[in-house]
Amino acid sequence: MPEGDTVWYVAHRLDEALAGRVLTRSDLRVPRFATADLTGRRVLDVTPRGKHLLTRIEGGLTLHSHLRMDGAWRVYATGERPHGGPAHQIRAILGNAEFTAYGYRLPVLELIRTAEESQAVGHLGPDLLGPDWDPAEAVRRLAADPARTLGEALLDQRNLAGIGNVYKSELAFLAAVTPWLPVGELAEGVPERLVATAHRLLEANKDRPHRRTTTTRRTGELLYVYGREGRPCPRCGAAIHKAELGDRVTYWCPACQEGPAAAGAGSGG
Numbered sequence: 001m002p003e004g005d006t007v008w009y010v011a012h013r014l015d016e017a018l019a020g021r022v023l024t025r026s027d028l029r030v031p032r033f034a035t036a037d038l039t040g041r042r043v044l045d046v047t048p049r050g051k052h053l054l055t056r057i058e059g060g061l062t063l064h065s066h067l068r069m070d071g072a073w074r075v076y077a078t079g080e081r082p083h084g085g086p087a088h089q090i091r092a093i094l095g096n097a098e099f100t101a102y103g104y105r106l107p108v109l110e111l112i113r114t115a116e117e118s119q120a121v122g123h124l125g126p127d128l129l130g131p132d133w134d135p136a137e138a139v140r141r142l143a144a145d146p147a148r149t150l151g152e153a154l155l156d157q158r159n160l161a162g163i164g165n166v167y168k169s170e171l172a173f174l175a176a177v178t179p180w181l182p183v184g185e186l187a188e189g190v191p192e193r194l195v196a197t198a199h200r201l202l203e204a205n206k207d208r209p210h211r212r213t214t215t216t217r218r219t220g221e222l223l224y225v226y227g228r229e230g231r232p233c234p235r236c237g238a239a240i241h242k243a244e245l246g247d248r249v250t251y252w253c254p255a256c257q258e259g260p261a262a263a264g265a266g267s268g269g
Helices: 004-018 135-142 150-155 165-174 190-205
Strands: 025-028 043-049 052-057 061-066 072-077 090-095 099-104 108-113 241-245 248-252
Touching (some): 061 090, 150 165, 165 248
Antiparallel strands (some): 052 061, 061 108, 072 099
16 A cells, blocks of 8 residues: 555646646546536645545545555656556546546545545544644554554554555664554653654655665665565564564564564564
8 A cells, every 4th residue: 555655756746747737638437426527627736645635626626536555646648648557447537738647446536525625534643744744643642542553553544644554664673663562562752753753754755756764775775674574684684574463464573673573473584
């Protein structure tokens, strides 16, 4: 599932292509909104909110979309043949005289009143990349359920919006604790450092297509633990492990990350 920095990057590209321009093509290929015609209306802006995309359109309308696991928006010059996937996977088309955006495999696509956006995104916690970012409130929400595992708390968008599976694993590694450690057992000051690190990493990655959490510039070493099962930990050299946490895969170092591990977790080799 795309994380907050990826969604911000997509929103920025869509905003550059659509904002301030009048729609000359509009096609929403979902039954509920198939008859909606947005042509002749100006796109005001495309704003990310956590992992959600809000395309605001003249006349008090917002096209709300969410990429989840497989969704994508692709932008092409108008008249250019799109190649983001088979035509039957296109769920939305928004075009103007210069650019056309195609939404592929969008699991969430709805046209709502801009005044009612809170019904779609009002449940979200502080947005790591939003103008209203509030680290103190994010820490408060993260620590509100002391018995909850760190991994689950980080993924809960009601705590802070924008963290996904990659950052969950990377943040736990950087804090030197396992994702199964209850939030209430984090040492003093760790929640604040976790939140600050999350904000710093997403800010650093939002303008580039390839995410990096490491400080090394060696080729292929973009992440510390995510996707590196069986490879040596960059901190201590032990083999990285992989296991499930809820319905998500998790990577961690059993040697230098303190705390409980997944039940039945085997070796990373």
